[in-house]
Amino acid sequence: MQYTLIAPCYFGTESVLSYEVKKLGATDVEVSDGKVTFKGDEHIIAAANINLRTAERVVILLKEFKAKTFDELFDGVSSINWAALMPKDAQFPVKGSSLSSTLSSVPACQKIVKKAIVESLKKGHNTKILPETGNLYKIRVALRKDMVSVMLDTSGDGLHKRGYRRNSGEAPIKETLAAAIVDLARVRSDSIIQDPFAGSGTLLIEAAQKALNIAPGLKRKFAAEEYAFIPKEVWEEERSKARMAINRDVPFKAYGFDIDPFVVEIAKQNAQKAGVGSAVSFFTADVKSFSPQADAVVITNPPYGERLGDIDVAMELEKTLSKRLAQNPVKASYVITSDAEFETNFGKKATKRRKLYNGMIPCQLYMYYGDKK
Numbered sequence: 001m002q003y004t005l006i007a008p009c010y011f012g013t014e015s016v017l018s019y020e021v022k023k024l025g026a027t028d029v030e031v032s033d034g035k036v037t038f039k040g041d042e043h044i045i046a047a048a049n050i051n052l053r054t055a056e057r058v059v060i061l062l063k064e065f066k067a068k069t070f071d072e073l074f075d076g077v078s079s080i081n082w083a084a085l086m087p088k089d090a091q092f093p094v095k096g097s098s099l100s101s102t103l104s105s106v107p108a109c110q111k112i113v114k115k116a117i118v119e120s121l122k123k124g125h126n127t128k129i130l131p132e133t134g135n136l137y138k139i140r141v142a143l144r145k146d147m148v149s150v151m152l153d154t155s156g157d158g159l160h161k162r163g164y165r166r167n168s169g170e171a172p173i174k175e176t177l178a179a180a181i182v183d184l185a186r187v188r189s190d191s192i193i194q195d196p197f198a199g200s201g202t203l204l205i206e207a208a209q210k211a212l213n214i215a216p217g218l219k220r221k222f223a224a225e226e227y228a229f230i231p232k233e234v235w236e237e238e239r240s241k242a243r244m245a246i247n248r249d250v251p252f253k254a255y256g257f258d259i260d261p262f263v264v265e266i267a268k269q270n271a272q273k274a275g276v277g278s279a280v281s282f283f284t285a286d287v288k289s290f291s292p293q294a295d296a297v298v299i300t301n302p303p304y305g306e307r308l309g310d311i312d313v314a315m316e317l318e319k320t321l322s323k324r325l326a327q328n329p330v331k332a333s334y335v336i337t338s339d340a341e342f343e344t345n346f347g348k349k350a351t352k353r354r355k356l357y358n359g360m361i362p363c364q365l366y367m368y369y370g371d372k373k
């Protein structure tokens with residue numbers, strides 16, 4: 001069966017995600033703000049969850065229709081064959097949102113949608129009781145200009161939760177954003193990557209997983225693994241395909257440095273858990289002594305505090321990074337920061353810039369291409 005699927009992503013990363021989606025073999029790939037829509041069967045649902053590095057989640061678009069009244073909303077939702085999707089013991093919380101629509105009360109819409117699904121399931125399963133004690137099916141309903149989209153989540157936890165990261169305390173970069181940056185930095189299986197502010201190692205771990213072709217979702221579970229309409233073998237096949245695609249026999253190497261020995265330890269553990277411990281090395285070091293090799297690509301996320309004292313320190317660190325890179329020219333450097341004054345402190349205009357979001361924080365990726373190809 002063919003499904004219409006939607007993968008939301010951070011603003012600014014849509015083109016990277018659409019490339020990933022096409023690589024999966026999905027069809028009708030369409031890009032819009034903050035999401036990529038595509039078509040595919042059960043295998044594509046499993047493959048998308050296991051392999052997509054820059055998607056936040058994957059949802060099935062069950063139906064789209066116009067509704068200006070609660071009756072229209074109820075009828076539209078009722079017309080979906082819910083009993084074919086969910087067993088009678090399914091738990092099915094409904095989460096809604098409404099923008100520029102006549103039906104503006106989200107709680108009221110959620111209630112109507114829930115009621116419509118309840119009625120439809122009771123009828124379809126020929127039962128009076130729905131215990132909601134079974135597997136979780138998260139329903140999302142979005143109203144935009146009176147158009148209703150009814151969606152079923154397939155991911156469960158957000159896809160940024162790869163299962164390798166222990167929290168370090170310091171605001172780490174989101175895994176999905178790190179993966180998009182790694183893609184924009186053209187990380188390949190023969191790249192040498194260095195990060196002087198490595199923190200918990202996210203950028204380098206994502207780079208290594210890409211270089212070694214390790215699927216980000218290989219070690220975690222997805223909500224749709226428990227969905228009756230996707231056979232278990234589909235997940236097994238897609239996992240096994242992803243496992244077979246891993247290539248550890250590549251020259252890729254990454255080196256991360258951080259002044260804080262505690263986060264360096266965490267980064268090492270994260271890399272081990274992510275299966276890239278032998279490709280990525282971490283060291284305790286101050287950026288003052290950063291001396292990347294000439295054939296390296298630098299990808300980094302320097303500290304940027306909100307408080308005044310922190311901002312002064314951050315400014316000094318940006319200047320130091322600039323000096324170290326002037327003394328040790330590299331192939332290219334990519335710096336992701338929310339500091340709007342970065343180019344001034346760094347003392348050099350970027351070859352290219354790209355607006356990105358780290359969670360809710362607007363950032364820019366400053367890209368500096370070196371002279372060498």
Ligand SMILES: C[S@@+](CC[C@H](N)C(=O)[O-])C[C@H]1O[C@@H](n2cnc3c(N)ncnc32)[C@H](O)[C@@H]1O
Binds near residue numbers: 173196202
């Ligand atoms: C924004 S965090 C990097 C987060 C990282 N991308 C991650 O995903 O965890 C910045 C890091 O710079 C480190 N740092 C601060 N001052 C430093 C210095 N002088 N030299 C090297 N690292 C420093 C901090 O310890 C912190 O881990």
